[in-house]
Amino acid sequence: MKDIYNIGELVKELNINKETIRYYEKIGLLSEPKKDENGYRIYSKKDIEIIRFILIVKNLGFSLREISILMHDEILCGNIEDIKKIVESKINEVNEKINNLEETKKLLEKVKGTILSKNIEGCEDIEIYLKK
Template identity: 40%
Template sequence: MREDREKKYEGITTFKIGEVARKANVNKETVRYYEKRDLIPKPDRRRSGYRIFTQRHIDQLRFIKRAQELGFTLSEIKELLELRMDEGTTCNEIKAEAEKKYRDVVDKMNDLQQIKETLLELIDSCDKNGPIGECPILEALEGENETGRNLR
């Protein structure tokens, strides 16, 4: 543990960007990017110009990572963070966002299932010994396949 590098700023433990990145398991560029996108609060600066990060920044970075793992986009995460900071937000509003994301995931899974079936159909229709000019896979990618069905 690198507690010797942690500094106190107005009674609060502070960290340099590298330590924040390490503790949140992201790289420094990610911290900078999230700062630019207003996903994490702008840190104060020391007189030397160094940014002063706190545990709040680390917690917020971890929140962002977990939300990304669940499929939330950065725009959706920003909205969740704004809702989280609004004292008037209800749990039901957060639930609605999660339900919307769930529906998106189900739709994507259905799309992927359709893609999987279409690819298997194309693979099965291919006579690997035929001339390339009669390749049903290439024909399907150029337009409609022999069954007249569009790919999607």
């Protein structure tokens, strides 16, 4: 692995686009990069690791706002109890989403299996049926 990267090399290394990197800089997830003698942005191995961390945690369902809090408070490098609380909170959030999706699925199955097989003529009839 090299020590210094330009934005094009960073894009290839991390398989993301330039706008994503610039956006992370703009919102403070990534520090303003140094510039070479030609004024081009240059990035370090540390920048690559930070972006990798952001991408991994984002894939786990954390928002950029949550990631910003994690990074700026250095929670992931700090107290294990803080890390546990954050992960437990995210698990609860995911479970809530799963429950909501399961309820939606049940409703859709009810519509598919029951309402569509009856001679219901309009939305008003569907609404009345669903309230039963």
